[in-house]
Amino acid sequence: RTYYQAHDFAYYRIEPKRLRFIEGFGKIHWIESKNILVDVTGFQELESQVITHMNNDHRDALLNYCKHYHHVSCDEAELVTVDTDGFMIKTPLDNYYCSFSRSCLSLDDLHQEMVRMAREAKESKNE
Numbered sequence: 001r002t003y004y005q006a007h008d009f010a011y012y013r014i015e016p017k018r019l020r021f022i023e024g025f026g027k028i029h030w031i032e033s034k035n036i037l038v039d040v041t042g043f044q045e046l047e048s049q050v051i052t053h054m055n056n057d058h059r060d061a062l063l064n065y066c067k068h069y070h071h072v073s074c075d076e077a078e079l080v081t082v083d084t085d086g087f088m089i090k091t092p093l094d095n096y097y098c099s100f101s102r103s104c105l106s107l108d109d110l111h112q113e114m115v116r117m118a119r120e121a122k123e124s125k126n127e
Helices: 002-006 043-057 059-070 107-126
Strands: 018-024 027-032 078-083 086-090 095-099
Touching: 043 059, 043 078, 043 107, 059 086, 059 095, 059 107
Parallel strands: none
Antiparallel strands: 018 027, 078 086, 086 095
């Protein structure tokens, strides 16, 4: 938060209509947004379900994610946001983003990927 205040940082939402793709000499064309953007209708509902579930039932997994993916040991961790590409964990030390190995567009996708990552983090903890 202080970084954003100190550097006058702001977030902007850009909704492109189309994108200009320049691959090289003579290979220039437009790509319509419908061919690039992912429809995440209803994702906010999924996000709140996942956040509530993980914070209530899987705090140990959140701590393991921090340790395995960011080499950070702490006593507290809270899932604060989830998107199609990963999730953010807040700890007393800092916030840490964990990236998925694939885009997750459904609750089933999120569940599978977070379970996979939890197993990976737990297994590395036991080694």
